Amino acid sequence: MKMYLDCYPCVVRHALEASRMVTDDELIHLNVLKSVFKILGELPSDSSPQEITTIVHRKIKKLVGNYDPYKNIKKKYNEISLSMYNDLKRKIIESEDSLLAAIKLAIAGNIIDYGASNRQFNLNQVICDTLKSDLAINNYREFKEELGSASRLLYIGDNAGEIVFDKLLVEEIKKETKANIDFIVRGKPILNDATIEDAQMVGLDKIVKVIPDGNDSPAFIFSKASKKVRALFMSSDLIIAKGQGNYESLSESEKNIYFLLRLKCRIIANDIGGKVGDNVLKRF
């Protein structure tokens, strides 16, 4: 429960952030906050961060009259990341171990997360540092082995912008495995999370099958996913899950999951056994 309580201040911050993305009208911002306080005051005590965020942002979208408040910021980060694609591709090709380099880049791309933090970040610096340093938690050897024998691989994405980095990793993974690969995106807009539109914008749908999860939560929640996606999840023998949200919702799953993420929040860092800023490829 400790974990959930620490999420409340962030939920309030995101509510303000989301409403400011849509309008400059401070009366609307205030009304959003007041409604959010009302929701938070009445939520069941055992609500997960994802459930809270989903409910809160459904309300925000209604109040601000915009179904996709992060639309512009998602487009902007898709464009920025696409403009880096050729350069990133070259870094991967020129590296000693191209799969490992692509994994590191996919983790570096996880910094593009306006959901987790409104702090400034220097993407080029993060990329450079991540490529140079070792993963803090590193199950790469096992991951590479499993790629060789997997028959159904599910890749659960996280944010817009970051999805370009995921595309680069998918391209490398395809060289290492004969497994069928499906890529899961969120079913509807939520925060800056990638949806089918983002996958199409960055051309991910040209190299792999992209499937919306049928839900509007900032994480993959099995019980809320569509029947088709639940079946895909169950039949996969290797799952890659990107980012903190998916870690929170899937870390207790019994499936064979490799979590790829950058630790951005103290609560999750403690849970996974790392520290904020760590880059992680962890098998559960």
Added chain:
Amino acid sequence: MKMYLDCYPCVVRHALEASRMVTDDELIHLNVLKSVFKILGELPSDSSPQEITTIVHRKIKKLVGNYDPYKNIKKKYNEISLSMYNDLKRKIIESEDSLLAAIKLAIAGNIIDYGASNRQFNLNQVICDTLKSDLAINNYREFKEELGSASRLLYIGDNAGEIVFDKLLVEEIKKETKANIDFIVRGKPILNDATIEDAQMVGLDKIVKVIPDGNDSPAFIFSKASKKVRALFMSSDLIIAKGQGNYESLSESEKNIYFLLRLKCRIIANDIGGKVGDNVLKRF
């Protein structure tokens, strides 16, 4: 109003922080948060950050059954700061301009603020950096001149721990002025703000008259101060106000006020025309 909306996430964070200082019972933490959400959802739109914090923390104190949740942390920082007193005094004596050095130290001490941030800080490093660097906003020349001619000086304190640094500055000020000096502390415990107990613990009451403001807000709010303190405030011809809270509540006052503070929050930094981390001695 923009300013107040940005304060809401911090108010929620402080509520959690304050309740955790008193008890490990997570059910109480949750109840505190739920009550805070209820209060925030019902507050008038034009409430100031200080008003919000005051109301919220009155409720928290009641819910956790503790009138002074920050008591231990205040004691701890008084002790840490007292243990540094001799060393700080030597730095002042050995400096080229001892008044300026004492002012810089008093600003450095403003980092001891569990109300404004739960981030870690290295007090020795902050002291060292502050002494070495220039003030970002610097009305020192005017301040020193006014000290020479002032007849009634009011020093409005901020936090526990920091009050040791204020004591060192008061000692230097006394060498530069014949003015009568009164030192104002909060009337009742609120966050980590200094009260009469802290002033007594660090011996400030031995060198200057210390007067509680008669209120339980984390800032000096003229309209809420006792009649005696209001009269003192009005009759002073030179006022020193420490920290962000006092800046927020007094920056529109027409009195002759010098604000001494370290900018710890983006909203206030923008308002004063500086940036987070700046050390400021500003006359209004």
